Amino acid sequence: MESLDDAGVYKLTDDLAIIQTVDFFTPIVDNPYDFGQIAAANALSDVYAMGGKPLTAMNIVCFPAKKLDISVLKDILKGGIDKMMEAGVTLVGGHSIDDAELKYGLSVTGVVDPRNMVTNAGAKAGDKLILTKPLGTGIIGTALKAGKASKELVVRVTKYMTTLNKKASVLMREVGVHACTDITGFGFLGHACQLAENSGVGIKVNSTSVPVFPEVEDFIKRALIPGGLNRNREFYSKNIKFSKQVPDYLRDVLFDPQTSGGLLISITPDKAALLLDKLKKAVIPEAAIVGEIVSKHAGKIIVD
Ligand code: CO
Ligand code: CO
Ligand code: CO
Numbered sequence: 616m617e618s619l620d621d622a623g624v625y626k627l628t629d630d631l632a633i634i635q636t637v638d639f640f641t642p643i644v645d646n647p648y649d650f651g652q653i654a655a656a657n658a659l660s661d662v663y664a665m666g667g668k669p670l671t672a673m674n675i676v677c678f679p680a681k682k683l684d685i686s687v688l689k690d691i692l693k694g695g696i697d698k699m700m701e702a703g704v705t706l707v708g709g710h711s712i713d714d715a716e717l718k719y720g721l722s723v724t725g726v727v728d729p730r731n732m733v734t735n736a737g738a739k740a741g742d743k744l745i746l747t748k749p750l751g752t753g754i755i756g757t758a759l760k761a762g763k764a765s766k767e768l769v770v771r772v773t774k775y776m777t778t779l780n781k782k783a784s785v786l787m788r789e790v791g792v793h794a795c796t797d798i799t800g801f802g803f804l805g806h807a808c809q810l811a812e813n814s815g816v817g818i819k820v821n822s823t824s825v826p827v828f829p830e831v832e833d834f835i836k837r838a839l840i841p842g843g844l845n846r847n848r849e850f851y852s853k854n855i856k857f858s859k860q861v862p863d864y865l866r867d868v869l870f871d872p873q874t875s876g877g878l879l880i881s882i883t884p885d886k887a888a889l890l891l892d893k894l895k896k897a898v899i900p901e902a903a904i905v906g907e908i909v910s911k912h913a914g915k916i917i918v919d
Contacts (some may be wrong), residue, residue, distance in 0.1 A: 619765075638720045641716060648690045653773065657799070666784060667784075671706075671724045672706050672724070674692065674708070694721070701759065702781055704723070735795065738811070741883070741907070743882055746905045751763075752772055752775070758830075786897060796872045802871065803873070804916060817917070818915075879907055
């Protein structure tokens with residue numbers, strides 16, 4: 616089966632397909648247990664974005680055994696296992712190598728009924744777009760590495776990055792949606808572009824309604840910007856038109872690469888309020904309607 620998302624889908628029978636995805640990266644927070652949880656929530660996200668059910672996972676570990684104490688690795692793995700247990704996923708193995716730089720992540724296998732699978736190719740003109748987590752984790756991670764992020768902020772952002780997209784995924788399946796993608800490395804606008812392109816539609820974003828961690832405005836003004844943000848802007852700018860009133864810092868945030876970001880869901884306007892209400896109650900109060908799908912300028916995004 617052709618895959619339009621960053622997870623691979625393989626149809627086994629008419630009502631059963633497997634979803635496979637893999638994600639790993641270098642630490643983005645100092646606490647090893649938190650890092651393990653974030654990596655696991657992030658690795659599961661592609662399965663949830665497709666409305667699938669993750670079943671098994673395998674650890675991927677690159678560990679500098681001469682540089683770091685083995686207890687660090689134990690804490691990372693404990694974080695990963697605890698998140699997988701929360702998700703109802705069985706950890707079935709893994710592979711580790713000695714490496715100069717610590718990296719951790721997982722490969723995840725899930726299942727979905729291919730007839731009800733949610734992809735980033737089903738958005739329809741008139742749909743509302745819902746985003747389930749605030750933006751800015753890449754910028755905050757950069758501030759943290761520079762020693763500029765407060766403990767309180769790190770705790771708060773960690774809470775979002777360790778929050779599974781599971782409930783949001785279950786609710787969107789319950790209500791019924793047209794399309795979905797998860798916001799990760801390509802940032803809000805990168806993933807929105809892919810959704811627009813694959814669905815053959817345009818998008819209008821209402822930038823003032825996009826949930827953002829309030830601290831990022833100040834960090835951007837102090838040039839605490841991840842390299843991935845600039846790469847996303849270079850790559851996707853040709854498809855995006857900003858209205859004059861959109862402030863510079865907000866344009867940056869919309870390109871910020873996210874770790875374990877939220878779901879971006881395309882849903883008919885008559886169901887949008889219902890899903891938003893359920894999401895706010897069950898998962899994240901910051902979930903918001905951030906724009907709409909239009910039939911004009913397919914593959915392009917207008918940010919007002
Ligand atoms: Co992935
Ligand atoms: Co994804
Ligand atoms: Co092996």
